[in-house]
Every structure is written in C-alpha cells, then in structure tokens.
Amino acid sequence: MRLACAFALLVAGCDAASSAADLSASVDGGALDGSVAPAVDLAPSGPCPSEMALVPLADGGVCIDRYEAFVVELDPSGNETPHSPYVVVDGLTLRAKNAAGAVPQGYISQVQASQACQSAGKRLCSAAEFAQGCSGGDPTANYYPYGGKTHIAGDCNEGKGSSVALFFGSNAALWTYAEFNDPKLNQWDGGLAPSGSYPKCASAFGLYDCVGNLHEWGSDPADAKGHGRFRGGFYGDAEINGQGCRYVTSAHELTYHDYSTGFRCCAAPR
Secondary structure (H helix, E strand, O other): OEOOOOOOOOOOOOOOOOOHHHOOOEEOOEEOOOOOOOOOOOOOEOOEOOOEEEEOOOOOOEEEEOOOOEEEEEOOOOOEEEOOOOOOOOOOOEEEEOOOOOOOOOOOOHHHHHHHHHHOOOEEOOHHHHHHHHHOOOOOOOOOOOOOOOOOOOOOOOOOOOHHHHHHOOOHHHOEHHHHOOHHHHOOOOOOOOOOOOOOOEOOOOOEOOOOOOEEEOOOOOOOOOEOOEEOOEOOEOOOOOOHHHOEEOOOEOOOOOOOEEOOEEEOOO
16 A cells, blocks of 8 residues: 655554564664663662652652663563564564663554553553653643753754655655565664663653654544544654644554654553
8 A cells, every 4th residue: 555645754654564684783772672771770769660750740640661662572471582673563462661772662553552561560651641741840831851942953863854755765655554664764873762862852850752762652542533642753753743742643543553653651659
C-alpha cells in the first residue's frame, strides 16, 4: 500500500517485520539490545523506584520513568532476552525498562507499549501526567522541559526532518508502510539518540527527552475515529503538532507503529 500525506513526517505506518541480521552492532554508543546500564547510580525518589521520578499532582503524585523505554523479550517462563530497539515487536511478549545511555524502542504501538509497561508493574502515562512531568509542574508556563514558551533549537533532539525522506526519497506518494518500519531509519548518525544524550532536555523533575527523540504513546483510549495519542514530538519534528510538551498527534490507531513511536511508563507511588 502506498501513501500520500501532506505531513511527510507523520503518515500512516505498518506491521512489516524486519530482520535483526540487517542491524549494526551499535549506534551512538548505545547497545544493539538497548540494555545499557545507567551512567550513574540513582537513589530512589522517595516512594518511586530509582529509575522513576516522583511528579506531584493534585491527587498526590505519580512515578514517571526518567527516560524513554527500551524493551526486553519474555519467554513463557518469564525469562528476559534482549531485543533490538530498531526492530518491530509484533508477536512478542515484552517488558519495559529505562536507563541513561540506552537506545529507546521505536517501532512500537500503543497496544504493545501498554503490555510492556504492565509487564514491568507499570502503565502508560495519561495526558495530564505527561504534561505535568514534561513541563516541570507548570504546563501553562512551560511549553518545554527547559522552561518557558520559547523554543531553543538544539536543547532537545528534534528538528532533523524525516528519516523516510532521507532513505527513500522526498515523494511521499511513493512511501510504503514497510519503509516506515525499516530498521535503518533510526540508525543514522545524528538521528535517534541514546536516552539522556541531551542534558538540557530535562524537566525540573529529572525526566529526559519528553520532547523530541521519540514520540511517546499515552494511555488515551481510542477516540470516535479509533485513534490514540502520542506526545512530545520526535527527533524529526517537535513543533508541527504543538510546541514541545504540548505536541500531540491524533491521527493513528492504537495498533499503529513506525520508526518514530516510543513510550515511557508511569506508576502509582509506593
């Protein structure tokens, strides 16, 4: 199936699988399987695990992953094996993890991301939780993790354009679903970055890459058109559909995935 879309960065995706044999061993210092240890040891944030930060809300707060998620595969006994962050996850049982320096998982749908969070004892974040965490607690004043309403180019990993155009040409009418899920789209130097590579793109709560790097699926149920929501933009663009933390895409079904779609998890405080 071929696509024609006015927004070349955000057209429909596919379920096409790709072979891990086509992948290089590492990109930008991140391991192929994404399972990189944190760069520093993090102390537990009060009632949250060490890999999560406590974000206050009117109802008491929520724990939010500090970094965008990578995934591991689970066998029927619950044993973990690595999964390449550059390969689709169709048909797999997953567990979400996050760490500084890990390459986050793209090519994932909302349904798949939700299952991965649940396997980790967590869940996808709501719109309000994402807005609070990304903005540092003041969504009306801060459109960006670094504060304020003014976009600062280079502080977050965004504004680099479409990987699909880079590899498959600028004519969107010729792009295919399979091309949107090709492993090489997230492996070019300067594209997708390991988590935490942009230190200025951290909110006041210590959440990294809420803007740019990968879109982040939210927990929103399907709307009347069957569409879900992902937020924050990705390394190609974080401005077309809203500024920074306010960026939201609502054009895709819950089963949709492409190279730009990722996630992070939330959980209730302990």
